[in-house]
Amino acid sequence: MMDPKRKGEIALAILKHRMGNEGIQLNPNSRRRLGNIARATGIPLEELKAFAREVTTEMIKECLR
Structure with a gap:
């Protein structure tokens, strides 16, 4: 069994x-998508946003190196 950290x-x-x-899409639906993911996974929205x-x-930062 694989270590959870790994x-x-x-x-x-x-x-x-x-x-x-694929790139990063930031638009008005981004927040809604995070809310949908939070509900589907049970992960708190604030944690997902962070x-x-x-x-x-x-x-x-990696892109601008």
Whole structure:
């Protein structure tokens, strides 16, 4: 069985790879999508917003290196 920390690292790497290839879309529906994801997964909306903010900021920093 895989370590939960390692699963998280792999999931984050896949997410960043996908965001890098597909781009980041910021529009009025972005907030609604996060709300839908929160309801579907049971993850609190505030946590999802903080996660999205952190990952997006990291992606922008990597892009501007």
